[in-house]
Amino acid sequence: MPDIAALSAELSGIDLSDDRALLRLKSRDFYWYSPILKKRLDGKAAELLARPKNESEVLRILTACRARRVPVTVRGGATGNYGQCVPLEGGVLLDMTAMASPIALVDGVVEVEAGAKMIDLDLWCREQGWELKLWPSTKRTATIGGFVAGGGAGVGGIAHGTMRERGNFYGARVATMQDPPRILDLEGVAANPVNRTYGTTGVMTRIKVPLTPAQAWRDVAIAFDDFVPASRFALELAFSDGIPKKMCGVFDSQLPPYFKGLAEAVPAGNALALVMVAPAALGALKELAADHGGRIVAEQDAVQAERDAEATPFYEYCWNHTTLQVLKRDRGVTYLQCRFPFEDTLKACEAVRIRFRDEVWMHTECVRFGGRTTMSALPVLRWTTQERLYEIIAAFEAEGIGIANPHVLTIEEGSNYRRVPGDQLGFKRMADPLGLLNPGKMRDFSPLETTA
Numbered sequence: 432m433p434d435i436a437a438l439s440a441e442l443s444g445i446d447l448s449d450d451r452a453l454l455r456l457k458s459r460d461f462y463w464y465s466p467i468l469k470k471r472l473d474g475k476a477a478e479l480l481a482r483p484k485n486e487s488e489v490l491r492i493l494t495a496c497r498a499r500r501v502p503v504t505v506r507g508g509a510t511g512n513y514g515q516c517v518p519l520e521g522g523v524l525l526d527m528t529a530m531a532s533p534i535a536l537v538d539g540v541v542e543v544e545a546g547a548k549m550i551d552l553d554l555w556c557r558e559q560g561w562e563l564k565l566w567p568s569t570k571r572t573a574t575i576g577g578f579v580a581g582g583g584a585g586v587g588g589i590a591h592g593t594m595r596e597r598g599n600f601y602g603a604r605v606a607t608m609q610d611p612p613r614i615l616d617l618e619g620v621a622a623n624p625v626n627r628t629y630g631t632t633g634v635m636t637r638i639k640v641p642l643t644p645a646q647a648w649r650d651v652a653i654a655f656d657d658f659v660p661a662s663r664f665a666l667e668l669a670f671s672d673g674i675p676k677k678m679c680g681v682f683d684s685q686l687p688p689y690f691k692g693l694a695e696a697v698p699a700g701n702a703l704a705l706v707m708v709a710p711a712a713l714g715a716l717k718e719l720a721a722d723h724g725g726r727i728v729a730e731q732d733a734v735q736a737e738r739d740a741e742a743t744p745f746y747e748y749c750w751n752h753t754t755l756q757v758l759k760r761d762r763g764v765t766y767l768q769c770r771f772p773f774e775d776t777l778k779a780c781e782a783v784r785i786r787f788r789d790e791v792w793m794h795t796e797c798v799r800f801g802g803r804t805t806m807s808a809l810p811v812l813r814w815t816t817q818e819r820l821y822e823i824i825a826a827f828e829a830e831g832i833g834i835a836n837p838h839v840l841t842i843e844e845g846s847n848y849r850r851v852p853g854d855q856l857g858f859k860r861m862a863d864p865l866g867l868l869n870p871g872k873m874r875d876f877s878p879l880e881t882t883a
């Protein structure tokens with residue numbers, strides 16, 4: 432058992448807390464979406480919360496923890512879905528949210544402290560005519576560090592792919608758990624080993640991401656008689672190079688009634704597409720929607736909506752917010768994460784949508800992968816048993832649909848098509864030989880040095 436009192440004394444001057452109620456609260460994320468993870472993770476908590484103000488405090492914490500063999504789990508906004516920031520072996524929870532300052536924006540690349548909230552970062556960039564290429568639907572609460580280390584897909588994916596695409600993650604400053612801990616400046620492919628590795632390979636203190644010129648995005652909601660024309664519309668929009676867009680999600684008719692603030696606008700039994708499009712392309716979008724039998728049922732200024740605490744930007748119905756919108760009223764559901772094939776995308780989607788229509792409510796998002804466009808999906812699923820969940824997963828896989836399983840804890844088991852290329856295991860052996868960073872989340876790693 433680590434001597435937490437002695438560790439706290441050694442770290443005096445740093446913002447610390449050993450309040451048990453606070454530790455329980457801060458040691459949770461949104462793993463409870465998964466009944467399987469809920470069972471495994473409820474009750475797990477850190478023994479000490481540390482909130483560093485700068486890089487030198489991060490290094491002091493890592494040095495003291497390494498010397499005492501205390502695990503360190505990094506925490507951003509704690510909006511992850513797979514218990515990524517839940518400490519499995521106690522120790523220190525390293526809360527990065529006090530390190531949130533933008534540092535510089537040069538030639539369309541922003542450098543920022545890793546604990547910055549993505550909405551604040553995007554607003555800061557917007558003032559200079561730029562915006563983030565990608566953000567999660569949790570933009571209003573998630574940090575850039577958590578997005579790089581634990582997310583990586585979302586709004587912007589229809590135009591820019593995911594954070595695993597070369598060029599979307601410029602680099603990071605990373606604190607290691609070596610003897611002694613040190614700071615590495617990583618850029619380009621050298622930074623891949625900290626990209627979507629759940630904080631197991633280092634603590635990012637600063638991050639650089641390339642930006643894209645800012646747009647005054649419009650949110651548009653389009654109702655369709657059925658899911659199939661809505662999906663055909665979405666795919667044609669995704670392939671329409673002349674229409675600048677940030678997002679297009681499609682929802683089968685069971686889902687819109689759960690969308691508080693939008694449900695009333697969608698006729699009962701209709702499927703829905705939610706789109707973010709540049710103002711200059713509104714006319715073209717409306718023509719395209721009409722070609723597929725779509726009717727515009729709501730429209731708003733997307734940038735204004737996200738600044739207004741009372742409003743709901745349409746992206747907060749999309750990506751993994753769809754599941755949350757349903758969970759708010761019905762705790763008997765969970766979800767899947769999938770990617771449809773690049774060819775015959777809709778055929779594969781229809782095969783599972785029709786077969787499981789009562790149990791699986793289809794929700795897709797257009798996204799690019801390696802220069803090709805397809806739909807990924809976060810369908811909402813009626814929870815019965817683990818066996819049934821795995822039967823459904825197997826049926827999806829039999830149709831050529833990739834599954835990034837959100838009901839498991841480790842990078843290796845859960846990432847599938849979302850895994851970032853690179854030698855993450857080799858890097859971990861170098862950067863964290865004792866395996867103290869978020870232990871239990873990289874399955875293939877075993878500690879190289881003795882922890883005795």
Ligand SMILES: Cc1cc2nc3c(=O)[nH]c(=O)nc-3n(C[C@H](O)[C@H](O)[C@H](O)COP(=O)(O)OP(=O)(O)OC[C@H]3O[C@@H](n4cnc5c(N)ncnc54)[C@H](O)[C@@H]3O)c2cc1C
Pocket residue numbers: 460461504505506507508509510511512515516527545546566567568569572573574575576577578579580581582583584585586628629630631633634635636749750751752755869
């Ligand atoms: C309603 C809802 C919607 C969501 N939508 C999306 C979506 O659209 N796209 C998407 O990708 N995800 C989505 N997610 C998951 C999650 O919100 C995002 O991935 C988000 O970016 C995580 O950021 P965070 O700051 O909350 O990270 P946390 O949950 O705090 O951490 C995530 C992981 O990153 C590690 N980490 C955090 N900061 C650092 C750092 N500085 N250095 C090293 N490691 C670090 C943590 O240890 C943890 O393993 C959603 C979740 C919910 C609940």
